[in-house]
Amino acid sequence: MTEHPKLPKGIALLERGWLSSNNILICGPAQCALIDSGYATHAGQTLALLEAGLEGRALDVLVNTHLHSDHCGGNAALQARYPQLQTLIPPGQATHVAAWDPYALSYTPTGQTCEHFTFSAALQPDTEITLGDQLWQIHAAPGHDPNSVILFEPTSRLLLSADALWENGFGVVFPELDGDDAFAEVGQTLDLIESLNARTVIPGHGPAFTDVPGALARARKRLGSFMNDSAKHTRYAAKVLVKFKLLEVQTISFDALLAWARATDLVAHLHQADSSHLSFEAWVDQLVTELVRSAAAMRTAQTVQNAN
Numbered sequence: 001m002t003e004h005p006k007l008p009k010g011i012a013l014l015e016r017g018w019l020s021s022n023n024i025l026i027c028g029p030a031q032c033a034l035i036d037s038g039y040a041t042h043a044g045q046t047l048a049l050l051e052a053g054l055e056g057r058a059l060d061v062l063v064n065t066h067l068h069s070d071h072c073g074g075n076a077a078l079q080a081r082y083p084q085l086q087t088l089i090p091p092g093q094a095t096h097v098a099a100w101d102p103y104a105l106s107y108t109p110t111g112q113t114c115e116h117f118t119f120s121a122a123l124q125p126d127t128e129i130t131l132g133d134q135l136w137q138i139h140a141a142p143g144h145d146p147n148s149v150i151l152f153e154p155t156s157r158l159l160l161s162a163d164a165l166w167e168n169g170f171g172v173v174f175p176e177l178d179g180d181d182a183f184a185e186v187g188q189t190l191d192l193i194e195s196l197n198a199r200t201v202i203p204g205h206g207p208a209f210t211d212v213p214g215a216l217a218r219a220r221k222r223l224g225s226f227m228n229d230s231a232k233h234t235r236y237a238a239k240v241l242v243k244f245k246l247l248e249v250q251t252i253s254f255d256a257l258l259a260w261a262r263a264t265d266l267v268a269h270l271h272q273a274d275s276s277h278l279s280f281e282a283w284v285d286q287l288v289t290e291l292v293r294s295a296a297a298m299r300t301a302q303t304v305q306n307a308n
Contacts, residue, residue: 005200005210008156010132013202014049016042017308021071021204024160025053028133033149034130035160035217036204037074040113041248043275046074047081061131062087063123064103065162066148068171070244071204076225085175086120088129094122104235106174110241113248123149138294139196150193157199159212164189166203167215169222172237175269176230177270183227186284188221231274235287238270242287243296246306253303258284 007013014023020038023046027033027071032054036047050059056197059082067089079085089097107114123129136155141150141164151160163171164186173301175182194216201215202208202217206268209215225235245260246252252260261267261284271283278286288304291297 005208007200007208008134008153008158008242010134010159012053013208014046014053014081015207016205017247018205019070020046020073021068021075021162022202022206023050023279024202025050026132026134027054027057027303028131031060031130031132032057033063033131034059034078036065036071037062038076038163040076040115041250043074043077043115047077047295050078058082058280059085061085063129063131063151064089065150065160065204066090066145067093067105068145068163069112069114071162072117073114079117088121089122089124089148090120090149091124092168094119108264111245111260133243138234139192141142141192143173143175143182143189146175146180146182146185150189152196152198157197159193159196159198159201161193161201162204165193165207165215165219167206167211168244170219171204172240173226173233173259174237176226176233176236177266177273177274183223186223187220188222190216210230235274237293238267238274239283239287241267241270241297242284243291243306246291246304247307251303251305254285254299255286257288257304 010027012025016038017020020042021036023038024035030108097119102108123138127138128135129138137152139150141148144163148162150162150164173182174185180303191209198207198212200210201212258281271280276283292299295307298307
């Protein structure tokens with residue numbers, strides 16, 4: 001059994017299930033900051049976990065590594081609970097947040113939920129920010145999301161890698177689904193992570209880990225498989241979206257799942273991009289069958305259920 005690495009004093013990992021991103025609480029004598037806020041439907045749990053970790057202190061700063069719904073869905077609840085909260089978001093989408101455009105922010109086309117939140121300022125890559133009582137480097141980390149950032153504390157060599165690097169892979173490369181060439185950016189971000197020589201990584205999902213070379217090797221192998229067969233990535237993305245919906249609702253009739261898929265622009269786009277040439281209903285049915293086969297879902301005659 002692998003032991004979780006010991007984190008520096010004042011840093012706590014609130015490891016979450018896959019519907020919500022991890023939350024990282026960083027506290028120093030003068031400030032407490034939280035990295036990412038989870039999914040909207042888990043906001044109550046996020047608040048409870050956070051308040052237990054704060055032990056009566058206030059939350060001063062909220063940082064989003066990127067603005068996918070599982071990383072910022074709790075922003076609104078945190079802003080309501082802590083009115084003086086300073087919220088820092090990655091560059092590139094500030095105008096969409098200011099105007100609150102859920103389509104441009106990806107929530108409508110993915111069929112996901114994110115309550116309206118505001119922001120105080122945009123993070124600037126290649127600068128530093130004080131979180132707790134430590135100075136953290138901000139690095140641009142495009143690939144999974146073109147505006148994503150990662151945070152690195154050089155003294156402890158602790159990296160907060162968001163969805164740029166997991167212990168076994170990385171997040172769906174969403175720009176590729178829109179026709180942009182982003183696999184190369186994934187590779188460049190992995191090279192950047194390697195150059196930082198991190199001792200410990202806290203990813204956006206899953207436990208903290210220390211075998212950074214092993215994780216990078218696995219990520220590069222996965223990237224190579226996607227670059228050699230982009231249809232494999234398309235199908236993987238489609239299953240991720242269906243799985244996310246199952247994580248959100250837990251149980252749903254197949255007819256309701258099909259209706260959600262028809263109404264979700266990105267799912268419809270992925271059906272057209274897939275090379276299967278199946279009807280939409282047969283294609284969604286096949287996605288569910290593959291999720292069941294991999295033990296990620298269960299199915300009865302009428303319903304589809306999440307399986308963890």
